[in-house]
Amino acid sequence: MSTLLTIPSLLCLTIVLLQFVLPFFLRNLISKSVINRRIDPTKIYLTFDDGPDPIHTPKILDILSEYKIKATFFLLGEAVEKYPEILLRIRAEGHSIGSHSYYHTHAWKHGPWSSFKDFLKGHKVVDHQQTPTSLWRPPYGKANLLTLTYSLINELDLIYWTNDPQDYSPNLDQRQLTNRLLKSSKPGDIILLHDGRRTKSSSINITPDSLACFLTETSLNKSDFATISYKTSIPS
Numbered sequence: 001m002s003t004l005l006t007i008p009s010l011l012c013l014t015i016v017l018l019q020f021v022l023p024f025f026l027r028n029l030i031s032k033s034v035i036n037r038r039i040d041p042t043k044i045y046l047t048f049d050d051g052p053d054p055i056h057t058p059k060i061l062d063i064l065s066e067y068k069i070k071a072t073f074f075l076l077g078e079a080v081e082k083y084p085e086i087l088l089r090i091r092a093e094g095h096s097i098g099s100h101s102y103y104h105t106h107a108w109k110h111g112p113w114s115s116f117k118d119f120l121k122g123h124k125v126v127d128h129q130q131t132p133t134s135l136w137r138p139p140y141g142k143a144n145l146l147t148l149t150y151s152l153i154n155e156l157d158l159i160y161w162t163n164d165p166q167d168y169s170p171n172l173d174q175r176q177l178t179n180r181l182l183k184s185s186k187p188g189d190i191i192l193l194h195d196g197r198r199t200k201s202s203s204i205n206i207t208p209d210s211l212a213c214f215l216t217e218t219s220l221n222k223s224d225f226a227t228i229s230y231k232t233s234i235p236s
């Protein structure tokens with residue numbers, strides 16, 4: 001009887017370890033290593049997830065162009081197939097791109113194989129001859145062991161974030177987001193913002209307008225903003 005009780009418990013423990021605990025610690029280890037190697041602590045890195053979006057991404061690109069600031073876009077394969085011209089514009093204007101899966105599958109809420117397939121498909125769409133990239137960011141920041149192992153073997157760079165002003169929060173207005181950006185942004189930050197997805201719900205995407213206000217009002221030097229480069233380490 002006690003053996004029967006122990007086997008399900010052990011099974012549960014193994015699943016928790018493999019699905020949540022190990023991926024969590026491995027992801028933190030990898031992302032810290034990438035930050036140490038690739039992120040200049042004197043620079044600020046604006047990153048935009050979930051695009052390209054036909055309305056908000058061009059608006060954000062216009063704002064970045066006006067202020068001569070380069071950023072990094074983590075793109076969904078599904079959206080890239082719909083709007084490939086926006087991906088090409090992002091690259092043509094000197095920004096970096098990374099993959100963010102195909103359908104935006106949450107790795108902890110789906111089986112390892114289905115989220116791994118979503119990662120592979122998304123990376124394949126974003127990373128091709130015209131737009132090669134080594135950068136990727138898992139949806140919701142959650143990855144599984146399969147994806148992390150593949151990323152390590154293929155020397156991809158998992159880019160997490162260090163500053164999340166929560167622009168996806170439905171209760172946040174444009175002024176509040178601007179204030180959060182003004183108050184919290186500092187050199188060394190990788191700032192998480194979104195150009196896509198919110199347009200799918202009834203809520204308005206406040207990110208482009210807040211970005212414009214933030215860049216107008218910030219006392220940070222515009223030359224302090226940088227894009228995350230591919231495969232090159234920062235000078236030590």
Ligand SMILES: [Zn+2]
Nearest residue numbers: 049050139140
């Ligand atoms: Zn996302």
